[in-house]
Amino acid sequence: MKKKANDSTPAFYLNGRTIAPGEQVLTRLIISQLPTGTVIDVPVHVFRSLQPGPTVLLMAGMHGDEVNGIETIRRMIRRGQLQEPLRGTIVAIPILNIYGFLNFSREVPDGKDVNRSFPGHPRGSVASRVAHRFMREIMPLIDYGIDFHTGGAARSNHPQVRCLLGEDAETDALAAAFAAPFTLHAALRPGSLREAAMQQGRRIIVFETGESLRLDEAGIELATAGTFRFLKHLGMLAEAPEPAQATVVCRRHTWLRAKYAGLFRTPLRTGEYLHKGQQYGVVADPYGEQAVRLVSPVSGYVIGLNHMPVVNQGDALLHIAVPEEPTDDEELPSDSDAQ
Incomplete structure (x- = not known):
């Protein structure tokens, strides 16, 4: 017998069309066009259950060169793993920033960052227009979401969830359900998707892994x-794999920065634990005249690593996550949330 939609399942209106319960739809949001006249549109997959429930956003490609999230969503769509939620609706956007994806770039053509442009404006910059279209079409529909990112500019991130911890029980529960190797308390950034979502009472966590391109x-x-655990937590999937390791929750984290310019090298890899006073690398001049040992002022896990061998003073080298509050003699550097 064919299943019928629950009478309480609401209508779903997106991009000028109504999507009924039980439907699977691919629609395209037209953003703008290139100088050649080529239309730039954003493909949006919608998978609706016959039963009422939350609407979850799975989105990647906010920065066009961050391919790991794009590949994650692509695989789930291709394998049919999102097509039949037990309840509610899944909205999957593999690439939001089509401009950046085409040009192997983090930004849009005007050089602006979409993730610093929310809530956007219909007559603003390209980044602002992308953000505005998202806020108008997608944001009103969703309840929860995962925004997939990677490290940028030759920096790699160990797999981690970023969210506001200890301020909202639902957000804490979503992060715990995802169960990434690390969960970081990350403040909201002005103009970011997370900030815009929180202002409207919608909860989005960020997952980071690897590096761009x-x-x-x-x-x-x-x-x-x-993602499967996240959806199972919301009652949208029946099964999800158990995490292979316990999550390390870190409420404080900081970047160790280069005090000298030169050639940087380190034996460390992301996920390793670094002790206070431990040498973590060397910065040497390119002429063979001197080399400076780098010693950590803090203990913690390496969750981000700069792979660029040529560094300037002030460049971020290692991102350190501290699992416990530091002692009085172990204060974190002031730029604890800088990237």
């Missing part, structure tokens, strides 16, 4: 498993 197979698998 490079696929991180292990991180993609963790992203997929975490």
Whole structure:
């Protein structure tokens, strides 16, 4: 017998059309066009259950060169793993920033960051228009979401969830359900998607893994498993894999920055624990005249690493997450949330 929609399942209106319960739809949001006249549109997949429930956003490609999230969502769509939620609706956007994806770039053509442009404006910059279209068409529909990112500018991130911890029980529960290797307390940034969502009472967590323009197979698998746990927590999937390791929750984190310019090298890898006073690398001049040992002022896990060998003073080298409050003699540097 064919299943029928629950009478309490609401209508779903997106991009000028009504999507009924039980439907699977691919629609395209027209954003703008290139100088050549080529239309730029954003494909949006919608998978609706016959039963009422929350609407979850799975989105990647906010920065066009961050391919791990794009590949994560692509695989789930291709494998049919999102097509039949037990209840509610899944909205999947593999690439939001089509401009950046086409140009292997983090930004849009005007050089602006979409994730610093929310809520946007219909007559603003390209980034602002992308953000505005999202806020008008997608944001009113969703209840929860996962925004997939990677490190940028030759920096890699160990798999991690970022969200506001301890301020909202639902957000804490979503992060715990995802169960990434690390969960960081991350303040809201002005103009970000998370800030715009929180202002409207919608909860979005960020998942980070790997680096831009490079696929991180292990991180993609963790992203997929975490997404399934997230959806199971909301009653939208019946099964999800158990996490392979306990989540390390870190409420404080900081970047260690280069005090000298030169050639940077380190034996460390992301996920390793670094002790206070431990040497974590060397910055040397390119002429063979001197080399400076780098010693950590704090203990914590390496959750971000700069792979660029040529560094300037002030460049971020290591992102350190501190699992417990530091002692009085172990104060974090002042730029604890800088990237």
